[in-house]
Amino acid sequence: MEDAMLRHVYWIGGGSGAGKSTIARRLAGRHGWRLYGTDEVMGDHARRTTPEEAPFLHEFIAMDMDERWVSRSPEVMLETFHWFRGEGFGLIVEDLLRLPSDRRVVVEGFRLLPHLVRPLLAEPRHAVWLLPTAEFRQAAIRSRATPGGGFIGKTSDPDRAGRNIAERDRMFVERLREETARLELRAIEVGTGMTEDDLAGRVTEAFGL
Template identity: 70%
Template structure:
């Protein structure tokens, strides 16, 4: 898409370093940083049950229904952002930005099959953590606040971790099928290593 040729895309699984690398790119090159996580609430408010049925079903659930009582498989298949709901709103926002400076957009909402038709060639990459990296990241981070608001935080955390593992596998399969660039993020990779790899993939 010609109108988005100034946009660089960094998708991937939760906790893979998307935000960190995007902020570094924005700081080093003077780009605009667009974090899709920061727009979730605003985008949800711009949807209707007809335009985003999975989102509105999720909003109607209590915390246990969201994170405890449903299996990780169901959580994966019905999570609205994983279904691509609201992606058009991301594109709308990006089209409103001026062509200069460039924009780096990042987040788990950047599904490969949705990004490929609108991204310029060589300007999209997905960060995919290995199983070891995911395990280390989970151990090293605090429990998300929404998990603590369930009746069974331990089960909710396990469900969430398994859902994210399956999402990572889905991203890996989809990027391979579509011929898109990925970076495997493992425990032996430093932040500088990851930054150099992404900049190389972007031809910077």
């Protein structure tokens, strides 16, 4: 039922730093689509959940910065990160169902896990996942660097926190690669030799536009 109600929705998932937001904005601007960024509603979604509904999220909220990013292994960080577990995904769907269906919507964010999106697709080509290489992600991180080191600068060991996050995210991308292949969904490898125009063209082609 929901797949029919969301047939006007296009989905761009993938790893952090892969260009999801940039490409979604380009598509929305070019075609006059609505844009829904899942990162922008994380705070709202956290407030709309209870500990019973999202136990990993509320455990994460209670942690200090070192507990989140320094003291745990990348493997534990991967397995317990609430958005990677799909917590709050139902709220994304609720939000989309509330939007008018008079024009298309492009949804983007790492929270779009293939196994959760797949049942909502009226057509498989309405979804694509961007999988950044390690080099591409490192370049993206350097370009986004903020004075003071951002949130990892608030830990007692920013270097270790950065390494932990990089390894966690590498494993997450591998999980996305395996899952998209298993579910026969489209994935695009994003490397340092790919320009923004190249990537926009690949996503446009994947969507059949």
